Amino acid sequence: MGKAYCIGVDIGGTFIKMGLFDEKGEKYALERLPSQALGPPESLLENLVQACRNLMEARRADEGRVLAVGLGVAGKLDIPEGRVVFSPNLPNMAGFPLAPRLKDALGIPVFMENDANVFGLGELWAGQGRHAANWIGVTLGTGVGGCLVAGGSLWLGDGLGFVGEIGHVIVDPHGPPCACGQTGCLEAHASGSALTRGMTQAFQEGSPMPSWLREAIASQSLTPEHVDKAARAGHPHALDLFRRMGWALGLALGNLFTFLGIQTAIVGGGVSEAWDLFFPHLMETLKTTPRMLHPTKIRIYRTHLGSLAPLYGAARLAWQGLQGRLGNSS
Ligand SMILES: [Zn+2]
Missing domain, CATH: 3.30.420.40 (ATPase, nucleotide binding domain)
Structure with missing residues (x-):
């Protein structure tokens, strides 16, 4: 059986950063796409789905499996509903059920947390923490x-x-x-x-x-x-x-x-x-x-992780979510 991975996603006002991580915190791929902060949430979702599918497809080629996605988003979030309540960097995402929509499109669990919390998880996992x-x-x-x-x-x-x-x-x-x-x-x-x-x-x-x-x-x-x-x-x-x-x-x-x-x-x-x-x-x-x-x-x-700390943390969120150790999944 091939290796297992989770995708970490850091959604910022300018870019969406994505990375593929194994359970030990080893990073295998990095992607960056424009977040189109002022565009409709549907187009951000569409880009995100496509980029996740690309990462999943690339792993399938060597029999690897992507098990879950972790999202780090700035702003106030409704974690149980996987919804962005208000995000200063992504004003058009207000009210958008990002996590459940991504889960429906990809068919794997999606976990979401505030960007500062995923920074903390990243530092705990692979950094100074x-x-x-x-x-x-x-x-x-x-x-x-x-x-x-x-x-x-x-x-x-x-x-x-x-x-x-x-x-x-x-x-x-x-x-x-x-x-x-x-x-x-x-x-x-x-x-x-x-x-x-x-x-x-x-x-x-x-x-x-x-x-x-x-x-x-x-x-x-x-x-x-x-x-x-x-x-x-x-x-x-x-x-x-x-x-x-x-x-x-x-x-x-x-x-x-x-x-x-x-x-x-x-x-x-x-x-x-x-x-x-x-x-x-x-x-x-x-x-x-x-x-x-x-x-x-x-x-x-x-x-020490620089701008990648939230990305590590988002992937850690997904791994912990799979183990039932954090919050709720969509
Ligand atoms: Zn204040």
């Missing part, structure tokens, strides 16, 4: 996601449709507005959108900037990478935005570490590429603010 029993996962992207691993397992809370939402922990009630409607959330200080909003505001207030930066802001094409580049060129406002990012992350993690009695976090997501710009400020805050923690024992790890 293998070495600690209790830790907080943080994903720095357009927004800030989080997860909690307790006793070596992902914490699922009361099944409220959200868990580990560290991005909406308030670090400064008088701080900038957040996409959730609150003010001063961690996400309003430590996300890609906080960087671009902060830089745009500096521009509007007349802060001197090089022409490439002014043009990116004027054409509304400013990205966190631009702010990173400006900071590395010594722009004081860009440097200050990363300082605030580190400070806010340190404050949020310090509060949660103190409450939970833990001292480890794993940080990933695209904006974590700017590690050296915010990490010293994060550690400075963690070492000076929370009084009950031992500063030298705090461990903040940067993901």
Whole structure:
């Protein structure tokens, strides 16, 4: 009998990433297709079905079998129904029963989880999370996601449709507005959108900037990478935005570490590429603010799996789902 595999799928606002993994976490194939975030959900589904079928067909040629699919999706999800309630990166997916529709098309079980939770599962399976029993996962992207691993397992809370939402922990009630409607959330200080909003505001207030930066802001094409580049060129406002990012992350993690009695976090997501710009400020805050923690024992790890961490986690979700160890399947 041939080898068995699961497909992990990371559905982002720009791309759908897919990978084929065996039970031990070995990766066999990687695919990337446009997610067509602004198109109808049916066309995203159609592309996804076709790409899964291609992976399944390729394995059949050497007598391998694909047993299940795991999906990681950003946003609020109805896990029992396999439905996207609301996804900021995929606004047209709201209400769409993605998991059951994919299952019907492929004829194998499909499991779905929030993107920050699949980041945590990926780190637990193949990353830094293998070495600690209790830790907080943080994903720095357009927004800030989080997860909690307790006793070596992902914490699922009361099944409220959200868990580990560290991005909406308030670090400064008088701080900038957040996409959730609150003010001063961690996400309003430590996300890609906080960087671009902060830089745009500096521009509007007349802060001197090089022409490439002014043009990116004027054409509304400013990205966190631009702010990173400006900071590395010594722009004081860009440097200050990363300082605030580190400070806010340190404050949020310090509060949660103190409450939970833990001292480890794993940080990933695209904006974590700017590690050296915010990490010293994060550690400075963690070492000076929370009084009950031992500063030298705090461990903040940067993901080694890079942008593939959620993909590993989505495949792990499928394997665990097959063993009946997590949530519900569609
Ligand atoms: Zn918020």
